[in-house]
Amino acid sequence: MPIAELRAVALDCRDHLALAEFYAAIIGGTPVRDEEEPDWIELKGHEGTTLAFQQSPGHVPPKWPSVDGSQQLHLDLTVEDIDAAEKQILALGATLLDAGPRDRDWRVYADPAGHPFCLCVG
Incomplete structure (x- = not known):
């Protein structure tokens, strides 16, 4: 329980x-x-x-990645089409932090206040 x-x-x-x-x-x-x-x-x-x-x-927005100003927490958001979702969230004011290899199924962004979050193909 x-x-x-x-x-x-x-x-x-x-x-x-x-x-x-x-x-x-x-x-x-x-x-x-x-x-x-x-x-x-x-x-x-x-x-x-x-x-x-x-x-x-x-x-004070967290820094990603950084040992001095760790992310503290992040959100994982599931999407079907990561490329389409990326265009939409960037237009809303998100910042791309880590695209990684383009065939990877997740990417890291910061919201307008600096909190990291990930789009993940689900």
Whole structure:
């Protein structure tokens, strides 16, 4: 029997609404702000674990790859056509960090706040 259930994955960032809208364009859903917690936004209406965004004015983006400023965490997102998905996320403001060999089934990007994430062929 598990001890707990995963409620959400939360990302710190300087502009939580902009980052929530970036991920909504990729995985679906709608950014929802709790009136009692103005520094917290959750992405609702998509399948899977809740993705949340916390306003953090002092946020320093992780460096990838780096032993001094590790990535801290990253998201793996499954896609059918990695080339088509790459064009779309770059247009949304993602940055390519590691394309690797073009026949590899995953690539590493940074979101607009600097968090690394991977597109993976599933």
